[in-house]
Amino acid sequence: MSQGLRDDPRDETPLQPVYPFNPPGASVVLYEGPIAGLADDERLGRIELDCGPRVGVRWRAELQPEDHRLELGKASLTVQRAGRDWTIDAHERSSGEGWINVAAFLRPNARLQRVLVQWMNLPNIIGPIGLFVSSGDTKRWWLGRWRADIDGWRLTLDARPDYTEALDHAHETHLYVFTHVMEIRRTDDSLFDVDAVMRLLDCLRVTFSFAFGRWVTPVLPVGYDPTGKVAWEMWTSPICDPAKSIGSPCLYRGRPDDLTELVRCAVPAFNDAAKPGNTRFQMSLAIQAVEAGYVEQRILAAAPALEHLAWTELVLNNRWTRKAYEDRYAEDRLRYLLQLANIPTGIDPTALPALAKFAQANRLDGPTAVTRVRNRLIHPQTPEDQIYKHDGLVEDTWQLYRRYATLLLLHSIGYHGEYINPVRNTGWVGNTVPVPWGTDTPIPTPAMPPAKSTVRRSNRRTAR
Structure with a gap:
């Protein structure tokens, strides 16, 4: 953060938070005083937001020996705030302490x-x-x-x-x-x-x-x-x-205009009554495709995000009929989406060498290669299907899957800023590039892919 001294009339006064900024890991006291509902009389207690290492709202009360109960479970805590009593649904971990999932105080x-x-x-x-x-x-x-x-x-x-x-x-x-x-x-x-x-x-x-x-x-x-x-x-x-998590951002924190553009596009997409919850669901899966523990889990989060995007963009937006959608292979639907957004379907052999080698050996393009790897993860048929014999193939597949999910999601909400390419970004994290559809040149509508019934899957190896 840039810090120092200067005299500029355009500088503004910072907001004053309701709760003070805490040191990392330090709990934030939300309430301290009498708590009713745990015994015949009120007992002194405290409710705080525990900020590490297990984040959550916790409560504690100073119970007397006669207050202890053998059966623990749900509890109702009554506290006084702003001159009135409020009842909070809580859970007991042990006698005199527990946690709260949510507490709302609404006049x-x-x-x-x-x-x-x-x-x-x-x-x-x-x-x-x-x-x-x-x-x-x-x-x-x-x-x-x-x-x-x-x-x-x-x-x-x-x-x-x-x-x-x-x-x-x-x-x-x-x-x-x-x-x-x-x-x-x-x-x-x-x-x-x-x-x-x-x-x-x-x-x-x-x-x-x-x-x-x-x-x-x-x-x-x-x-x-x-x-x-x-x-x-x-x-x-x-x-x-x-805070330890590094993450893999798709926007650079030093380009605030890109954040504005993303939020400007996301708010109406989230509120779209014609497609309730769609963008929220897709973004949530895209986040899981970054932060989930194993790389296989990330692939299995990105794949349904892409399927959901395909259904929304092709069927719900009335580009295809339901029958046309179901009559096409998953890789063909993905390729069509990528072409609509001017996103390249090739594989960069420098950035993704293992996936490029796998694709070249089988004459596949990017959408077909990632789909085949995903299918072999879920439904291995023969020993030859064991993808782990290809060093780096699973990691490369995740990287390309994530790029597809990120870009197609940004395209679906109408984003036109810059982004961090998760595949090609090496060196400085601020290496951003414009989205591939952000040009004045019209993007041609791709040709309709062939139906499943017109071609044997085993013969569909030539990259297009």
């Missing part, structure tokens, strides 16, 4: 004007807006603010001022840390309900995770009404990868 008929929410384990997104803070003799400046107006929402995201120092050692262990704070408003400052902002936060969670190649998440949203009073708050045990 009746609440209408919100702004929401503050913190983000966990986001990468160091660079600017482009400068932030300046002064306290006594201490002054600090950093390129820490990203702002975007998207689909009627104004999103302002600030990085913590000590991002570099805070994350210096977090990568050494599985820890979780608040890295950013975000403010959400409507661009016209009108009011909105909780359901609307929850849908937006879910879209941002999945979209940011897709952009940066690992699960990141917003946590502890707090909503304010027009008088500035808290009208809604929610605690959840987040789904997030630890």
Whole structure:
């Protein structure tokens, strides 16, 4: 993060988070005081967001010996916040402690004007807006603010001022840390309900995770009404990868305009009533294709993402009939999609030598080669089908599968920025390239592939 001193009237004041930025792994106290529901009388207790190594909302209470129960299970905790009692569904791990999956505090008929929410384990997104803070003799400046107006929402995201120092050692262990704070408003400052902002936060969670190649998440949203009073708050045990995870981003954090373009395309795609949940499902699988443990698992996440993309783009968008879709082989459907987006179907022998050798020996192009490898993983028929005798073949197949899934997903939502090619990217992580359909030259409609009944599969070896 760029830091230093400067005098620029364009610099802005950073957002103040509801909960202070925590050191990596340090718990964040959400509530401390009397808790009812565990005994005949109230007991002192604490609820906190545990930030490492097992992230989640935990509770503890100071029980007396007579309070202990033999049967543990679900519990109802009653706490007092903002002058009223709230009941929280909880789970007991042992007597006097346990965990909470979700707790929501919503005033009746609440209408919100702004929401503050913190983000966990986001990468160091660079600017482009400068932030300046002064306290006594201490002054600090950093390129820490990203702002975007998207689909009627104004999103302002600030990085913590000590991002570099805070994350210096977090990568050494599985820890979780608040890295950013975000403010959400409507661009016209009108009011909105909780359901609307929850849908937006879910879209941002999945979209940011897709952009940066690992699960990141917003946590502890707090909503304010027009008088500035808290009208809604929610605690959840987040789904997030630890700060140690490097990930494999498809966007470069130093190109904030690309992030704006991605979110601009993703929000309406997530809200598309004609294809509810499609983009969310595809992005979630694409994230799994990056961060899942074994490379085989990543292939098996990317393959259904591509199948789902093919069904959505070809059948739901009325390019093909259902019968035409089912009458074509999976590799032919994939090839057709790639050609629609001007994505090359060849295999780079320098970047993917094992897959290129396998394809050349069998006269296959990229979509056919990855499909054949995937099929042999799932349905091996003979000893000759054992793909592990080809060193590096599974790894290369995953890399090309992931490139196809990333690009086709970006194409499906209308993205026109730059991206990091997961296959060819060597050296500096900021080596981005334009998407292949981002030209003024019209892309011709590809020819319809032959139906299964017109050609024997064993003879379909010539690359096209």
